[in-house]
Amino acid sequence: MCGIAGLFIKDPKLEPELGALLAKMTSTLCSRGPDSAGFAIYSRGKGDLSKLTIAGPSTSFDIAGVAEKLATFIGNGAKSAVRYSHAVVSLRPEDVAKAEEWLTANHPDVTVMSEGTSLEIYKEVGYPDDVAKAFGIAGMAGSHGISHTRMATESAVTTNGAHPFSTGADQCLVHNGSLSNHASLRRELKREGIRIKTENDSEVAAGYLTKQMQAGQTLGEALKSSLDDLDGFFTFVVGTEQGFGVLRDPIACKPAVMAETDRYVAFASEYKSLTCLPGIEKAKVWEPKPATVYFWEHN
């Protein structure tokens, strides 16, 4: 099971509704994955600042305190803002590495959920409705976003085991399926210096994409390589600064349906999840083909 939703806005007038629509789409998928839920929201930050989304080991952790200390330490106009159990620290791109070093040294139990100029990732254990409400997803504007509801199979139900997984600056991955060679691949990736924090199979897929891109592949090429190197079944949706991409395994085990109008492109595990979108009755609705990489991007 597991459920995935994605929404790519074409009509800027719809951007203020991104969070509300994505939350509704995800809510419908609760029956596919009630264990945890996560949202990746892409919205342009102020100026050229980078955003570091961080979370502590539990919802009772004082993430606000850590974020404030971090912003003070960085200086140069760095600011922090809290959303439920996560905090976003806005800082200059050149200060990102310094901030990550500070976190590793002072708060190794704090996880960097995402980093980039547009992306913010919010994820937590619980029903998608409750998670969306806790983070106030419905009030968020943005150009595109992806979400996931998890039915855990390969690892424990924890915040860090929830999707989306960051794969690099402004990039993230959600996965529906199960990988069978994740243990050996995790060992290989760790040996090559890729940071993997959980026993989750999807995090290995995210780490794999990161490694391929560090080696010079584009995201599209990295996705194509995954068809050869990942053993198992999967539907992936990847978020990028410009949009999102979709890939299904060659057998297309996991469901996927897309809808497009002149206002948006949407992805969901089930058609039901798309019915909340404006103009869906007249949208072009189709299923992405297996082993084919699709991308929708803002120019």
Next chain:
Amino acid sequence: MPSIDLSKTSVRELNAALHKLKADTNETLWTVTNPNGEHSIAAGVDAPVTINVQGSVGYFCGGMNKHANIVIDGSAGQGVGENMMSGRIHVKGDASQSAGATGRGGLLIVDGNASARCGISMKGIDIVVKGGIGHLSAFMGQNGRLVVFGEAGEALGDSIYEARLYVRGPVAGLGADCIEKPLRDTHKAELMELLTEAGEAHKIDIAEFRRYGSARKLYNFNIDNAGAY
């Protein structure tokens, strides 16, 4: 003429009402509005009634159908008409994967495209798809007929038994033990019968179809292997 609005009534209540119908019921025309992609709409009906669904449905619509005539004025999710026994299901839009899976009888018509695994393990159902079908269709098909006006995806008829496949468009690839066979007069007559039932007779040239079926090398016991036991 009962009309059920699924924005007000649950699918469970709808199906319970449909399951109560007897073969001699007078309530022979049902309308379902606002299906909203819900799963299992009109599954398990066992009465000669017509059910018009006004919109797109989720998984397993009309599953296990016996005798009913179900018309979906929209698209259908996975497994439309799965394991249907008899009756007729007409999808006016597209069908997702596993349409008509394991069906034992009746007729499934898809006006648009059907996705992967159309007619997987079909056991006697007839399926007419006016568009194309996806990969691994008619996988292990045992009986029944699959007619496709458009193209077929990879591995058509993989490990097929005795289902008969007629495809008009290009086939991306045949699965294990599936071969093309000559389209003889008996097959043309069979196609005409199916097209007539689907209301498509004389609209397209039957000679444009190609026939595919089992080479019977995979599932038949080979006497040369007797010594292995």
